[in-house]
Each structure stands twice: as structure tokens, then as C-alpha cells.
Amino acid sequence: MVTPLLGADGRPVVTSTLSMTAKMRRIAADPRVALAAAGRKQHAQRPAVCRGRIAHLPAGREPPPHVSEIPMTRTHSGRTLRPIKRTMLVTDLGFLAYWGATVLGLISVGSDEFLQQWNWSFIGLDLAAIGLGLVGLALGPRRPVALPMIIVALPLTSAAGLMALNFYLIRGEYSLMWWIPNLWLFAFPIVALAKLFRILALIESAD
Structure with missing residues (x-):
């Protein structure tokens, strides 16, 4: 069974109701799952600093090896x-x-x-x-x-x-x-x- 949902861009997203229900059960059973997911999302959206300049990387992409994660403060x-x-x-x-x-x-x-x-x-x-x-x-x-x-x-x-x-x-x-x-x-x-x-x-x- 599938249920159409609207994503952040307004386009329909198809996802499994059973899969969503399973995820919700895991979060309810162990709140650390939600915290870990939130941490991964924040890491994906975190800007990287390359040679003193801030460059926003797309979600899901890791910074290249030459990019330093520690800004020059x-x-x-x-x-x-x-x-x-x-x-x-x-x-x-x-x-x-x-x-x-x-x-x-x-x-x-x-x-x-x-x-x-x-x-x-x-x-x-x-x-x-x-x-x-x-x-x-x-x-x-x-x-x-x-x-x-x-x-x-x-x-x-x-x-x-x-x-x-x-x-x-x-x-x-x-x-x-x-x-x-x-x-x-x-x-x-x-x-x-x-x-x-x-x-x-x-x-x-x-x-």
C-alpha cells in the first residue's frame, strides 16, 4: 500500500506506509534513534570551511579531503x-x-x-x-x-x-x-x- 505525500519541493513523494510505521515504532521505542537522525541531518546541512571561506555543501555529500571542518577563528x-x-x-x-x-x-x-x-x-x-x-x-x-x-x-x-x-x-x-x-x-x-x-x-x- 502506498500513500502520496508532498515533499519540500512540492512534488509528490511515494513512500511506504508500512516503512513509515516501522520507523515511527523504532523512534517511539528508542528516542536515541531520533536524536541520531537529527544529528545526521544537521551534519549534512553544515557548511564547510575551505581555506577560510564558507562553502555550503549539498545534503548527503561529504566535504572533499582538502576541506577543513575547523574555521579560522x-x-x-x-x-x-x-x-x-x-x-x-x-x-x-x-x-x-x-x-x-x-x-x-x-x-x-x-x-x-x-x-x-x-x-x-x-x-x-x-x-x-x-x-x-x-x-x-x-x-x-x-x-x-x-x-x-x-x-x-x-x-x-x-x-x-x-x-x-x-x-x-x-x-x-x-x-x-x-x-x-x-x-x-x-x-x-x-x-x-x-x-x-x-x-x-x-x-x-x-x-
């Missing part, structure tokens, strides 16, 4: 930025320790008066990078001004490293004692900014 981005912030904190503290040791006379670029003047000429740029970076990290993600401060501090740090490298290159001096830390100061902010801007672009497209 601000909370998730905060966890993703933790390695950058930790590395930046260590870099800025090391930068600050260098100037502290220089003031105390524990570290010196040499006895040449010109080199000493050149080294001290960086103090304004370096302290600006250190101050903005540490304050931005201390404020945390809840303060809107924190992220812009970090974004400004990173290029300043990279500029300080690049200027020192240019100076050593012009003079033909290749001491690893000075090249390695300045290469780090130059390269790390570039990598950090590239990752930071990529995360911000994903958040922007997801919003």
Missing part, C-alpha cells in the same frame, strides 16, 4: 600566533640584555672610537623596537592596540639587523659573533610578518 589564530610571540619575546629580551651588557661594559664592538659611535647610533632604533614589542606582547590580544604595536616593532627589528649587516659587508668584516645575531634580527621579523599577515587574511576572509 580569532581564538584559533591566537593559538597559532603563540610561537611567533614567544620567539619575539626571547628576541626582544636578548636585544635588551645586549644593550644592558653594553652599558655595563661587558660587551664592546672594539676600541675604535668610530665603531663605538656607530654602535651607539643604533640605540634609538633598537629601544623603539624593543619597547613596542614588549609592550605589545604584555598588553595581550584583548587590547586592540597590541597587534599594531607588534606589527610596527617587527620591521624596526629587521631594519636594525639589516643596517648592521650592510655595515659589516661594506667593511669586509665577517665575524660570526656579529653576523649570526644580526642575521637573526633581520630574518626572523620577515618570517613572522609573513605568517602574521597570512593569518589576518584568513580571518578577514572568514568574517
